[in-house]
Amino acid sequence: MKIESLDLPDEIKRFYENSGILELYPPQAEAVEKGLLEGKNLLAAIPTASGKTLLAELAMLKSILAGGKALYIVPLRALASEKFRRFQEFSELGIRVGISTGDYDRRDEGLGINDIIVATSEKTDSLLRNETAWMQEISVVVADEVHLIDSPDRGPTLEVTLAKLRRMNPSCQILALSATVGNADELAAWLDAGLVLSEWRPTDLMEGVFFNGTFYCKDKEKPVYKPTKDEAINLVLDTIKEGGQCLVFESSRKNCMGFAKKAASAVKKTLSAEDREALAGIANEIMENSETDVSSVLEACVLSGTAFHHAGLTTPLRELVESGFREGRIKLISSTPTLAAGLNLPARRVVIRSYRRYSSDAGMQPIPVLEYKQMAGRAGRPRLDPYGEAVLLAKSYEEFVFLFEKYIEAGAEDIWSKLGTENALRTHVLSTISNGFARTREELMDFLEATFFAFQYSNFGLSVVVDECLNFLRQEEMLEKDSDALVSTVFGKLVSKLYIDPLSAALIAKGLREAGTFTELTLLHLICSTPDMRLMYMRSQDYQDINDYVMAHADEFSKVPNPFNIAEYEWFLSEVKTSLLLMDWIHEKPENEICLKFGIGEGDIHATADIAEWIMHVTAQLARLLDLKGAKEAAELEKRIRYGAAPELMDLLDIRSVGRVRARKLYEAGFKSTADLARASPEQVATLVGPKIAEKVFKQIGRKETVPESSDIESLEKGFPERQRTISDY
């Protein structure tokens, strides 16, 4: 099917023809035949890189030029910015694109002027909770990676959000994009969608198992070049020899770094002079971005043409690795599953060195077929590689047979809704009521009828859990107690709006109510005891230290559990360990020191601080609303966590381009406040932070604006009742 023959305005056809796209891929053509351009709902369950994005674009553009608005929902921030950048190319068609994620965001109402909005599923949920007006104008919703409905922690949000969008806007077209799953037909039926099911790929994929020096595929086998005694390294060298690049998946960070190091010397020998020069440039940038032990290891690897990639790396470092690979300079990336689900980063050959992954309740388990397919699907760069190869490694004949049967010949698992637990449902019950989507239990059940859970299990299964949620929310005073109707309290509305788990909010309120005096530690531990926080693992060497610390600071914790209750005490120690990480951070311990002490990467510090900052913000807001002690302390800690700095630097940190390090330098030199700086000589300041920064500093302290107090509570009290919509409005 030709682009020219599609029912689209000429300008769109010309846009694609100019970029060299003249003809649709077979699955794309099938989607068009099934009503993609006529506003029909569709589920496309097709492999990565077989043109899902184009499908979405055609549907969105068609609808927008007819006066509509498109929402593109993704699971990852990184994916949101990738799509955002791509869709910005439509600006020549006069189409405006916006992005909304937790970290990168424009004002929500202002977002509404855009024709396409890219958002994460949680952000979409949050926009719905805040009753963002433009959401009613949406005419197409694209749900990318919709198989994530199966995920226990994030799937429920996705399905509830889709159900709400459809309820609010029944005429809206849904285009769901999914990896191949066992029950795609069931998912399609839930969405009232046509199904496009295909295994077609633009580049051939040879999947197979490597055993005894030979790569066995379904219908062929080939021997592999054998210069070293490590089979995985041989597979890498074999690929490089044929002019390709290699992606190796590992199941732990340690192994992932280990393999990149191990392969380095052999890969280095294959590099051209030109490669070496480019790699030296990348290595340089790495060192400019980070000065930890891990980044030095990465630098050494990159100089040899290898790299590793995992969530312990900061975003800039990850991006350097990704772009070095895309440019063909880095020949091998050894990665944890970070790269499997995320960005589009294809390679000639993918080697899955470890198909098992640890889970705390069942030990090492084979990964699901769906995850294997995501990794294998990275093999083969369209237009650059003649074919792609996905290789599993077997150590014995039994394993060889097992791998072949499980991953190559069998299909992917079915996906199952995970909405049916109190933990998953609690927050969505509250937000549904708080928004006016449901005013009675009947309306609530009626709404939940539209979820994938109800579709799969019938919503009878939800009834008991819903009552548990309602009881909890009433008991915690997030819902009015003595009303048969479902009415959220001001507290409940704030909890819903701040996007925190109601259980976290209840724990925070209780902690603030019961605490006598607050130290930094009290508040940090309070937020770490919340289910929204992500905790550090305890290593065997940690027990002694953390335990001693608990003994020394026992009076600063709201409650220390009995050490004989092993499970509970163990959990408590993890909370304390995480609190101590945050303590070091807000006391300006250097990043590398924190990494070594806690056995984590720089990326983990920032991720932990990011969540902590959010929950501390929530704590301050809740304390203010409920008139509890600690509001001021929490607000100060929120800011300290944002910058990772001690309290005496707070004034200096209001200056832009002054962070924890520069502020400390200025402070130690005697400039303890903006007022001190106003009296300082420019030369003095320039020697401390450099002339450019000094200039910026002086520009600002002349006209320093104070930030107005946040207005969450006021807007709730004033603005909400009359703005509140009910289900009958839709």
Added chain:
DNA sequence: ACGAGAGTACTTTAGACAGCATGTC
């Protein structure tokens, strides 16, 4: 006396969304 190699005990184990208001070194 020293070192290679086998055997053993111990340790560790992926990823990542959200609020708010704008720029770290």
Added chain:
DNA sequence: CTAAAGTACTCTCGT
């Protein structure tokens, strides 16, 4: 129902 791989350390044996 319920793990495995890497590593650090120890022991043994041969030179």
